[in-house]
Amino acid sequence: MKKRALATLLALVLVMSLAFTGCSSSDGKKSDGPIKVGVVNNPPSESGYREANVKDMEAVFSKANGYELKTAYSLKNDEQLQAAQGFITEGVDYLLISAAETTGWDEVLKKAKEAGIKVYLFDRMINVDESLYEAAVVSDMAKEGETAVNWLLGQKLDVYNVIHIQGAMGSDAQIGRTGALDAQFASGKMNKVVQQTATWDEAEAKKIVGSVINSGEDFNVIYAENDGMAKGAVAALDENGITHGTNGKVIVMGFDCNKWALRELLSGAWNYDGQCSPFQAQIISDLIKSGKAPSSKIIINEEKGFDAKDLKQSDIDTYGLGE
Amino acid sequence: MKQKFKNLFSGGLGQLTIPLIAILLLVIFNLIRDPSFFSIGIMHNNDGNVVLAGNLISIINGASELAILAMGMTLVTAACGGQDISVGAAAAIAGSVFVKVLKSTSEITGLTVVLAFLCACIVAMLFGAFNGTLVAIFKIQPMIATLILYTCGRSIAYWINGGATPTVSSPIITALGGFIPGIPVPTPVIIVLVAGIVLKLVFRFTSLQLFTQSVGINGSAAHLNGINEKFIKMLSFVILGVCVAIAGSIGVSRLGLINHETLLIDIEMDTILAVAIGGNSLGGGKFKISGSIIGAYVIQMLTITLYAMKVSSTDVKAYKAIVIVLLVVIGSPVVKKKVDKLMMRIRKSKDRNTVKGAQS
Numbered sequence: 001m002k003k004r005a006l007a008t009l010l011a012l013v014l015v016m017s018l019a020f021t022g023c024s025s026s027d028g029k030k031s032d033g034p035i036k037v038g039v040v041n042n043p044p045s046e047s048g049y050r051e052a053n054v055k056d057m058e059a060v061f062s063k064a065n066g067y068e069l070k071t072a073y074s075l076k077n078d079e080q081l082q083a084a085q086g087f088i089t090e091g092v093d094y095l096l097i098s099a100a101e102t103t104g105w106d107e108v109l110k111k112a113k114e115a116g117i118k119v120y121l122f123d124r125m126i127n128v129d130e131s132l133y134e135a136a137v138v139s140d141m142a143k144e145g146e147t148a149v150n151w152l153l154g155q156k157l158d159v160y161n162v163i164h165i166q167g168a169m170g171s172d173a174q175i176g177r178t179g180a181l182d183a184q185f186a187s188g189k190m191n192k193v194v195q196q197t198a199t200w201d202e203a204e205a206k207k208i209v210g211s212v213i214n215s216g217e218d219f220n221v222i223y224a225e226n227d228g229m230a231k232g233a234v235a236a237l238d239e240n241g242i243t244h245g246t247n248g249k250v251i252v253m254g255f256d257c258n259k260w261a262l263r264e265l266l267s268g269a270w271n272y273d274g275q276c277s278p279f280q281a282q283i284i285s286d287l288i289k290s291g292k293a294p295s296s297k298i299i300i301n302e303e304k305g306f307d308a309k310d311l312k313q314s315d316i317d318t319y320g321l322g323e
Numbered sequence: 324m325k326q327k328f329k330n331l332f333s334g335g336l337g338q339l340t341i342p343l344i345a346i347l348l349l350v351i352f353n354l355i356r357d358p359s360f361f362s363i364g365i366m367h368n369n370d371g372n373v374v375l376a377g378n379l380i381s382i383i384n385g386a387s388e389l390a391i392l393a394m395g396m397t398l399v400t401a402a403c404g405g406q407d408i409s410v411g412a413a414a415a416i417a418g419s420v421f422v423k424v425l426k427s428t429s430e431i432t433g434l435t436v437v438l439a440f441l442c443a444c445i446v447a448m449l450f451g452a453f454n455g456t457l458v459a460i461f462k463i464q465p466m467i468a469t470l471i472l473y474t475c476g477r478s479i480a481y482w483i484n485g486g487a488t489p490t491v492s493s494p495i496i497t498a499l500g501g502f503i504p505g506i507p508v509p510t511p512v513i514i515v516l517v518a519g520i521v522l523k524l525v526f527r528f529t530s531l532q533l534f535t536q537s538v539g540i541n542g543s544a545a546h547l548n549g550i551n552e553k554f555i556k557m558l559s560f561v562i563l564g565v566c567v568a569i570a571g572s573i574g575v576s577r578l579g580l581i582n583h584e585t586l587l588i589d590i591e592m593d594t595i596l597a598v599a600i601g602g603n604s605l606g607g608g609k610f611k612i613s614g615s616i617i618g619a620y621v622i623q624m625l626t627i628t629l630y631a632m633k634v635s636s637t638d639v640k641a642y643k644a645i646v647i648v649l650l651v652v653i654g655s656p657v658v659k660k661k662v663d664k665l666m667m668r669i670r671k672s673k674d675r676n677t678v679k680g681a682q683s
């Protein structure tokens with residue numbers, strides 16, 4: 001009984017505190033006031049991707065653009081759920097969610113619908129009936145893989161001996177980015193030297209490439225499913241005196257477009273970096289301002305792939321993540 | 324000379340017998356399997372430097388962090404009769420501090436790198452002193468005492484850089500983790516060499532080795548003889564702290580970034596193993612640092628041999644375990660006794676034969 005009272009009290013305090021922070025940031029005009037947007041996201045410290053994502057949200061949903069932004073960051077699903085609940089109680093107009101986990105959101109989203117709050121998902125999908133949200137703005141990881149593999153085919157190498165370093169098995173990014181390359185292995189156009197997961201870890205990627213070098217097998221392409229693993233792979237090449245990049249023996253490919261990775265491209269040490277765009281805010285803002293229901297429930301974020309040969313410093317400034 | 328040669332065969336190498344035999348077996352095995360295994364190539368890497376490359380270089384280079392940690396671990400083992408299982412976590416902290424300091428300076432120069440390394444050193448020594456205090460003053464079992472830092476170390480490292488994995492790119496860092504322009508030998512190898520020489524000099528000009536051994540063999544007897552037992556134990560942990568800072572900084576420089584979750588992960592176990600393969604008693608007392616260093620190279624040579632046999636990096640651990648079980652069993656007191664007995668019998672029968680021969 002006591003526990004329950006305590007929990008209620010805590011919840012109340014949370015809601016109040018959220019309400020107060022809301023009040024302090026604006027005068028809270030009812031009509032014709034700013035559009036109230038509540039964003040439930042992962043904390044910026046999670047990754048370079050998230051840092052850029054959070055900054056983008058803050059820039060687009062600014063006061064100048066006619067918004068009143070409230071944010072809550074957590075890596076934990078239950079804390080995110082509580083925050084979303086808080087936003088609903090406060091009465092926001094729109095709820096934007098990048099969920100920590102794909103499950104557990106049914107109740108909260110139903111409440112949001114009852115309260116007339118429109119929900120947009122960004123970056124990550126949630127396992128609920130699609131009537132519960134307006135639209136999901138996400139990346140098409142499979143397309144990212146296809147773009148990268150098409151670029152690789154465009155290099156017209158005599159032979160493709162590929163070291164494929166995969167991300168955490170079962171993640172959206174891994175499945176998407178692996179698919180396109182697997183198709184090439186199956187068709188025989190490219191040879192699989194090794195295909196192994198390094199679970200996004202730089203050191204493990206270095207170990208994998210090092211082991212291939214020690215085994216004496218020949219390879220000329222490294223396809224790493226994120227920037228960090230590409231960096232680890234390149235460290236192994238450097239240690240063994242194998243050249244890489246635009247003038248080297250081995251083609252190096254990464255994903256995510258961190259600024260430091262794009263600088264590697266600019267210096268010619270890497271060849272290709274596929275974008276995984278964290279910039280969904282403008283798309284959602286356009287949808288909100290248009291007032292119309294989106295034509296499709298899933299909106300794919302346009303993404304690029306960068307070739308070291310055509311990369312410019314301005315691209316790094318525009319598309320690079322982190323610092 | 325003849326006597327020395329004889330000693331070699333009658334176990335005169337003492338505790339180095341097992342690690343040297345292990346290396347010898349691995350070398351022979353590799354030479355039979357693929358005579359070109361030890362070939363060294365001269366390559367030009369991406370920075371245009373002339374560098375040495377090959378499996379042998381991979382072994383010597385790859386074992387650098389392990390060798391440095393094994394030096395410190397041997398001292399702790401000898402003085403305290405227990406092991407520090409927090410070296411990996413402490414290295415993550417030291418590495419994070421290293422990067423944090425580098426990041427907070429506007430430009431990475433030789434001076435800032437030295438400064439960053441000194442900061443990492445101080446922090447690692449403090450954590451070493453923390454472990455040392457628990458062990459020397461509160462008399463907690465080393466494994467339990469260091470379990471604390473083992474558990475929380477990577478969380479502390481997480482706080483230092485706010486959970487991100489910041490990258491540091493600078494020619495100096497690249498040179499530290501890779502090659503110094505103009506020198507074809509990997510820098511970590513040179514660092515191990517320098518560390519080994521420094522330690523050797525310390526042993527030569529101080530009584531550290533003797534004191535450590537006496538504390539390890541019998542603490543109270545050492546105390547009665549005027550050796551400050553607590554200080555020696557504490558000192559061993561602080562020295563290990565320096566080793567941790569060096570290993571952590573090498574690890575960071577190799578990749579050019581700090582990942583607090585995976586930097587030198589699981590290295591504590593390999594380090595203890597290196598000490599054990601080196602023939603040192605894990606119960607403390609007499610020790611040979613050279614044994615532990617050879618132990619570190621045995622472990623790395625095993626790994627690279629398995630890689631060369633096209634064993635994938637995920638499967639390596641299992642195969643490694645089989646060989647290590649063999650090594651440890653061969654080095655165990657029970658087997659040693661049996662072998663000694665056997666040798667004695669052979670020698671006796673030989674003597675008898677020669678005596679018989681003389682009579683007839």
